[in-house]
Amino acid sequence: MRGILLVNTGSPKTCTRKDVKFFVTSMLSDPYVMTVADWFRPILVKGLIVPLRQFSSTKHYEQIWDHRFQDSPLIHYAKSLAEKLEASTEMPVEVAMRYGQPSVQLALDRLLAKSDRLHEVVVLPLFPQYAESSYKTVVDEVGHIFFKKPYPFRLKFIEPYFDHPAYIRALSQSIKPYIENGFEKLVFTYHSLPLSHVEAGWAKGLDFDYVFQTKETVRLVLKELGVDIRNTRQVYHSAMGSKWLEPDLDGTIKTLAQEGCKKVVVVAPGFAADNLETLYDINIKARELFMEEGGGDFVFVPCLNDQDVWVNSVSKIIS
Numbered sequence: 001m002r003g004i005l006l007v008n009t010g011s012p013k014t015c016t017r018k019d020v021k022f023f024v025t026s027m028l029s030d031p032y033v034m035t036v037a038d039w040f041r042p043i044l045v046k047g048l049i050v051p052l053r054q055f056s057s058t059k060h061y062e063q064i065w066d067h068r069f070q071d072s073p074l075i076h077y078a079k080s081l082a083e084k085l086e087a088s089t090e091m092p093v094e095v096a097m098r099y100g101q102p103s104v105q106l107a108l109d110r111l112l113a114k115s116d117r118l119h120e121v122v123v124l125p126l127f128p129q130y131a132e133s134s135y136k137t138v139v140d141e142v143g144h145i146f147f148k149k150p151y152p153f154r155l156k157f158i159e160p161y162f163d164h165p166a167y168i169r170a171l172s173q174s175i176k177p178y179i180e181n182g183f184e185k186l187v188f189t190y191h192s193l194p195l196s197h198v199e200a201g202w203a204k205g206l207d208f209d210y211v212f213q214t215k216e217t218v219r220l221v222l223k224e225l226g227v228d229i230r231n232t233r234q235v236y237h238s239a240m241g242s243k244w245l246e247p248d249l250d251g252t253i254k255t256l257a258q259e260g261c262k263k264v265v266v267v268a269p270g271f272a273a274d275n276l277e278t279l280y281d282i283n284i285k286a287r288e289l290f291m292e293e294g295g296g297d298f299v300f301v302p303c304l305n306d307q308d309v310w311v312n313s314v315s316k317i318i319s
Contacts, residue, residue, distance in 0.1 A: 003092040003111040003121045003153070004318060006082055007104070007138045008273065010097030011072035015061040021054045026099045032137040035194065057276075064279035073305075077273040078126075080306035081314070089315055092118070098138050104145040118153040122318045126272035128167060129213040130160045130201065131193055158318055162213040163220060166313035171217075172224040173309050175267055178301050179225070183265045185233055185256055188221075189282065190214045190270040192236035192245040211245070217269050237268075237286075238277055253286050257293035264290065267301040272310075274303045 012023040028034050028045045036044060061072070069076045078095045086093040092114035096107035111121060125138040139157055146155055161167045179186060193210055201208040218234055233256075237249035249266075256264060266286065268278050283300040290298045304310035 001091070001115050001117045001119060003094070003115065003118050004082075004085065004089070005094055005096055005104075005107055005111065005121050005123045005142070006078060006085075006126060006314075007096045007098065007107075007123065007142065008074060008078055008126045009134065009275075010099035010101075011074045011275065012061060013101060015058065015065040015072075017054055017058040020058045020061055021050060023100050024053060024057055025050050030099070030133070030137055032132045032140075035196065060276060060280045063284065064276060072275070073279060074273045074275040077303075077305040081273075081311065084306060084308070084311045085314055088311055096142070098141055104142050105149075108145065108149075108151060112151065112153075116152075120154050120156055122156045122158060124158045124314065124318055125160075127270070128160055128162045128217060128272075129190070129210055129270055130162075130208050131191075131210050132197060132201070133193065134191075135160055159207075160213065161317050162217045164313075164317050166316035168217070168220045168224055170304055170307070170309045170313040171267075171269055172221050174304055174307060175221065175265075175301050176225060178265050178267075178299050179227070183263050183299070184231070184261045185264045186227060186231060187233045187235060187249070187252065187264055187266045188214075188218050189235045189237050189249045189266060189268050190245075191277065192239035192248075194241065195243045195245065198245060214270065221269070237281055249282070249286055250289055253290045253295070254293050257290050257295035260294075262296035263299065264295065264297075265299040265301060268303065271303045273305050278303055 010023065012019040025045060028049060029041065031038065031041065034041050034045060064073065066073050066076050082093040082095045092111050094107040094110045096102055096104040112118060123142055125135050127134040142155065198210055201210050206212050215234065222229055222232065233252055235247050235249045235252045236245040239248060253264065266282055268282060271278055287298040
């Protein structure tokens with residue numbers, strides 16, 4: 001019997017400063033995320049970045065927290081996706097987070113508890129494009145935990161699905177209702193990466209080339225939707241320094257508004273579920289900037305989350 005493990009980045013347990021601080025510290029302590037010398041990383045993270053960011057990050061999490069379910073949107077949608085996928089595939093499904101809870105070990109143990117006849121667990125890192133700070137760190141963590149215990153099943157990792165027809169179809173269908181009434185610019189925004197990460201991936205080939213994969217996703221979606229590329233922009237957000245991927249989302253949004261653009265539709269194809277970056281950085285911060293600079297209608301396209309079309313697509317991707 002096969003089981004399915006869905007893995008995403010993670011979220012604070014609550015939107016309190018204590019839990020936000022713990023989560024941010026855990027994430028930034030990952031050498032794949034903070035690529036500095038090992039001896040310098042804790043000094044930089046605990047001595048500078050976290051003390052400066054913990055208060056603002058807490059306020060941002062408070063603004064996007066899902067108080068109906070007493071959970072972060074990312075965790076809530078991951079659980080809902082797992083439940084729907086389990087019902088549709090009739091296979092046991094669990095969710096794990098790279099940082100925070102539920103942990104990889106807890107998820108693997110829960111899968112085994114659901115069925116002691118498991119012979120294979122299909123691991124789907126919920127990242128369409130390859131990056132060391134997302135896909136690779138998840139694969140390494142799952143492998144590390146797996147080999148610590150004598151699990152009676154094998155693992156099968158699903159590769160980044162940036163060009164998988166099922167993903168392209170789901171993403172296109174999720175965007176379509178938001179552009180049917182017209183728009184001036186359709187903006188695709190991805191998480192920015194340090195140029196050093198990008199160049200290292202590029203040197204390894206297309207399977208590791210983040211920029212190529214993001215552009216290929218956009219190309220395929222535009223083809224599916226029949227949208228002219230001249231009516232679009234591809235940008236990056238959440239850069240933490242000057243030597244990161246550009247153009248920047250905020251700068252582009254500001255320029256579009258100043259040039260007289262009155263309606264933009266913004267989508268973040270690199271995320272499987274809404275989170276702090278989509279709900280705050282894009283839907284709140286970028287929206288406010290667009291309005292302040294004279295823009296009109298700012299339309300945010302939610303992530304695929306637990307949409308039925310995404311459930312069906314995940315079934316096809318893992319098969």
